[in-house]
Amino acid sequence: MIIVGLTGGIGSGKTTVAKQFEALGVPVYIADLEAKNLMNKSKTIKRELVELFGKKAYIKGELNKQFIADIIFNDKSYLQKMNSIVHPRVAKHFEKWMLRQDTPYVIKEVAILFENNGYKTCDYIITVTAPKELRIERLLMRDDTTKAKIEAIMKNQWTDDEKTKLSHYVVDNVDLSTTLSKVVDIHEDILKRI
Ligand SMILES: CC(C)(COP(=O)(O)OP(=O)(O)OC[C@H]1O[C@@H](n2cnc3c(N)ncnc32)[C@H](O)[C@@H]1O)[C@@H](O)C(=O)NCCC(=O)NCCS
Numbered sequence: 588m589i590i591v592g593l594t595g596g597i598g599s600g601k602t603t604v605a606k607q608f609e610a611l612g613v614p615v616y617i618a619d620l621e622a623k624n625l626m627n628k629s630k631t632i633k634r635e636l637v638e639l640f641g642k643k644a645y646i647k648g649e650l651n652k653q654f655i656a657d658i659i660f661n662d663k664s665y666l667q668k669m670n671s672i673v674h675p676r677v678a679k680h681f682e683k684w685m686l687r688q689d690t691p692y693v694i695k696e697v698a699i700l701f702e703n704n705g706y707k708t709c710d711y712i713i714t715v716t717a718p719k720e721l722r723i724e725r726l727l728m729r730d731d732t733t734k735a736k737i738e739a740i741m742k743n744q745w746t747d748d749e750k751t752k753l754s755h756y757v758v759d760n761v762d763l764s765t766t767l768s769k770v771v772d773i774h775e776d777i778l779k780r781i
């Protein structure tokens with residue numbers, strides 16, 4: 588089965604675009620969501636994260652997202668260690684999920700598809716872009732966060748230019764209806780190529 592990787596910088600609109608593909612009947616795997624599920628449910632992952640970050644990694648059994656984000660987005664060595672605990676498990680979970688799908692292609696949304704080399708296992712890559720200031724504006728509206736926190740995350744991510752050079756499709760997500768018609772075009776193009 589064909590795997591189409593969907594990526595983009597923080598706040599670019601990956602999940603918004605993923606939902607548009609879902610509405611067209613394409614199965615969508617949101618790696619970040621599944622990673623968080625596994626971090627909350629898998630006893631092995633929980634134990635390894637507590638060994639790495641200490642007991643504060645969980646509050647009443649729930650992942651302490653703010654605590655972990657403050658550490659990993661300011662210290663790359665912790666980010667790498669956490670990724671090496673979580674990402675192999677997400678990869679296995681994705682493989683099992685794939686076995687249950689029966690469509691011509693699936694969408695795999697990964698925020699850090701290029702940064703973690705995951706793009707190499709995708710047949711096609713879609714990158715969602717939007718101007719940096721607009722992304723920050725959207726995130727300030729969506730989340731209880733600050734510009735400084737968003738910029739700390741952006742520093743760990745490739746630029747749009749670097750990503751688009753290695754992508755088969757680019758969705759410039761500014762106006763929602765333009766985004767939707769681009770998604771429909773991409774969907775039809777992928778089906779033609781398969
Ligand atoms: C650190 C966590 C707890 C922060 O949660 P929170 O809800 O506050 O933020 P959110 O998940 O929306 O992440 C914000 C942005 O950070 C970036 N980001 C998330 N994880 C990573 C990572 N491992 N490496 C680099 N950037 C990342 C993404 O652009 C994401 O959009 C959370 O991001 C997490 O559990 N990350 C580990 C899972 C993971 O590696 N996801 C990446 C795709 S598999």
Ligand SMILES: Nc1ncnc2c1ncn2[C@@H]1O[C@H](COP(=O)(O)OP(=O)(O)OP(=O)(O)O)[C@@H](O)[C@H]1O
Pocket residue numbers: 595596597598599600601602603604698725726729760761762763766
């Ligand atoms: N074209 C658009 N016009 C207006 N608002 C938008 C548009 N695209 C996305 N948004 C809004 O911007 C916010 C960020 O979008 P979304 O959650 O899809 O981004 P993301 O890239 O998945 O984010 P993250 O990197 O945090 O996972 C959301 O509140 C979403 O509703």
